[in-house]
Amino acid sequence: MLNRIFLFLILGSIAVFASGTIEGEIQKQALNIPAIVMFVIFVGATLGITYWAAKRTKSAKDFYTAGGGITGFQNGMAIAGDYMSAASFLGISGLVYLKGYDGLIYSIGFLVGWPLILFIIAEPLRNLGKYTFADVASYRLRQTPIRTLAAFGSIATVILYLIAQMVGSGKLIQLLFGLQYEVAVILVGVLMILYVTFGGMLATTWVQIIKAFLLLSGATFMAIAVMAHYDFSFGALFAHATELKGVEIMSPGGLVSDPVSAISLAVALMFGTAGLPHILMRFFTVGNAKEARKSVFFATGFIGYFYILTFIIGFGAIVMVYKNPEYLDLAKQAISGGYPILGGNNMAAIHLSHAVGGDFFLGFISAVAFATILAVVSGLTLAGASAISHDLYASVFKKGQVDGLKEMRVSKIATVVLGIVAIIMGIAFEKQNIAFVVGLAFAIAASANFPVLLLSMYWKRLTTRGAVIGGSLGLATAVLLVILGPIVWVQILGNAEAIFPYKYPALFSVTVAFIGIWFFSVTDKSESAKEEMEAFEAQYIRSQTGIGAEGASEH
Amino acid sequence: MEQNIVDKIKVNPDYQELVKKRTAFSIKLTIAMLVVYFGFILTIAFDPAALAVPISEDSVTTIGIPIGMAVIVFAFILTGIYTKRANGEFDDLANKIKESIKDS
Numbered sequence: 001m002l003n004r005i006f007l008f009l010i011l012g013s014i015a016v017f018a019s020g021t022i023e024g025e026i027q028k029q030a031l032n033i034p035a036i037v038m039f040v041i042f043v044g045a046t047l048g049i050t051y052w053a054a055k056r057t058k059s060a061k062d063f064y065t066a067g068g069g070i071t072g073f074q075n076g077m078a079i080a081g082d083y084m085s086a087a088s089f090l091g092i093s094g095l096v097y098l099k100g101y102d103g104l105i106y107s108i109g110f111l112v113g114w115p116l117i118l119f120i121i122a123e124p125l126r127n128l129g130k131y132t133f134a135d136v137a138s139y140r141l142r143q144t145p146i147r148t149l150a151a152f153g154s155i156a157t158v159i160l161y162l163i164a165q166m167v168g169s170g171k172l173i174q175l176l177f178g179l180q181y182e183v184a185v186i187l188v189g190v191l192m193i194l195y196v197t198f199g200g201m202l203a204t205t206w207v208q209i210i211k212a213f214l215l216l217s218g219a220t221f222m223a224i225a226v227m228a229h230y231d232f233s234f235g236a237l238f239a240h241a242t243e244l245k246g247v248e249i250m251s252p253g254g255l256v257s258d259p260v261s262a263i264s265l266a267v268a269l270m271f272g273t274a275g276l277p278h279i280l281m282r283f284f285t286v287g288n289a290k291e292a293r294k295s296v297f298f299a300t301g302f303i304g305y306f307y308i309l310t311f312i313i314g315f316g317a318i319v320m321v322y323k324n325p326e327y328l329d330l331a332k333q334a335i336s337g338g339y340p341i342l343g344g345n346n347m348a349a350i351h352l353s354h355a356v357g358g359d360f361f362l363g364f365i366s367a368v369a370f371a372t373i374l375a376v377v378s379g380l381t382l383a384g385a386s387a388i389s390h391d392l393y394a395s396v397f398k399k400g401q402v403d404g405l406k407e408m409r410v411s412k413i414a415t416v417v418l419g420i421v422a423i424i425m426g427i428a429f430e431k432q433n434i435a436f437v438v439g440l441a442f443a444i445a446a447s448a449n450f451p452v453l454l455l456s457m458y459w460k461r462l463t464t465r466g467a468v469i470g471g472s473l474g475l476a477t478a479v480l481l482v483i484l485g486p487i488v489w490v491q492i493l494g495n496a497e498a499i500f501p502y503k504y505p506a507l508f509s510v511t512v513a514f515i516g517i518w519f520f521s522v523t524d525k526s527e528s529a530k531e532e533m534e535a536f537e538a539q540y541i542r543s544q545t546g547i548g549a550e551g552a553s554e555h
Numbered sequence: 556m557e558q559n560i561v562d563k564i565k566v567n568p569d570y571q572e573l574v575k576k577r578t579a580f581s582i583k584l585t586i587a588m589l590v591v592y593f594g595f596i597l598t599i600a601f602d603p604a605a606l607a608v609p610i611s612e613d614s615v616t617t618i619g620i621p622i623g624m625a626v627i628v629f630a631f632i633l634t635g636i637y638t639k640r641a642n643g644e645f646d647d648l649a650n651k652i653k654e655s656i657k658d659s
Contacts, residue, residue: 101620111627119585238614238620247615258600270592289649290642294638304628541561545564
């Protein structure tokens, strides 16, 4: 049965691309055989892995955590694969291409959350949790309200992040193959549903590892190719770039124009990273705290290296893609002037791959970018599905009275539903800037998930009431301020002026969350609050020593 | 975890040492990261011109570039420092604590 589904899919994807290239000719896209071949190889290989993983995914623990037997290095690679999204690769290199130095500021923000995850979160998370971060947050608090809140925070983050990925994938495939945007989004959704429902965390992990390897290799090649043009002199590269775009690309520009925006963006990226459910979930795939730490060490290295590459790639695109007639969008230029590139600024890295490596390398990078999207959406969907099945279904509705197999089945149904939601949202959000949708996901992760998780680990006086009210206030504030802010209120809803003037709400919403949690905890004089405080000591000992922690299952 | 084990570990000097040392170490490294990052981002907010200074007279490269790269490398080095100490010294202490409750 499984065999037949996979065979059908491989054949199906070939057929889809074959038909796509016909449409592509109508849109004057060159037939890119290498891209199609490499994409089909990737899909074939990952479906093969999924088939292999499906046979090994027998229990709920296998499904959620790949049995807990992933090594620190593998997990570090998978975390990097999970985190280096299409928004990072295309969005940040596009931002560097557009604004130079501002892109670097953005990427540094995405990195600096990692050390904090290691110093504060990773170890207690691994020692206290089982499948989701809500396991930790609800360890000594009341299950129903805490898990409901955590699940909402997770699902909101996951869906926003999914939108960004789906939009990226649709545009990318549209540009490369001339395939219809909707068809591309549906293809991504269907593949992701297959990986996750059949292969669970094991397949997801290996898809992420392979993708991380491919992406790092491809980006390394591009950066080297760019630098080789300038005899590996950054000075020469920057000098040429400033001739084309002016010296202002070498220094901070408009991304963070005022102190409040700067701090708010920093808070969102730092604390948001530590509140992303698909990232937190990865810590349960390793056997113990030692491997969890190694995971972060390797992940930080890979991600940091990758951001340095995206910076070079962005500048490479300035010197090789900008004003290059081959990549110029003539139709757009006729309307708005300037030098717009085909597919928009987020396609800068893709065009650069063609400029440095021709059709073959363009094909490789396109397939890699597509693989990136598949890997990230798989991780996201698995995290979202776990929040639904493990937190909402098993713990809230069934009060923990459910067997693992039933829970796993619910998780698979949730995966399919989330996949469909992702497809619909991907189509609906086609025209949005993908980098800022991710920013919104970070704001919610930072304001709802992170404060509750952090305080549940370290603050004895945290009570259920404080966590629920404070966390909800944080979530509501983040969403409300984003709606009233410049992007949604002005750019999307078309109002003249934003009610909330800042693009990044995290500084305010995180503060609201912490104050809310603190206030409603310390004023909680109930009997259950007393019990929750008394339970802290045992929890703290486990979080610090790992005594009683979940181990790896045997395979 | 049973209450008697909790009570036993609580007074275990190894446990107290572990918590004390690791908390201090985590806080130190966290502060180091926050100071460096917020120093960087607040410079951008309050005095962006400070990062726009060229590294030499005839160069367009600004000092903001190496500083930004250094923040990335610094973050990575910090994770290395923590992982090395925690996987050695702290895990040894944690294992001693685990041993001590096995005897009972």
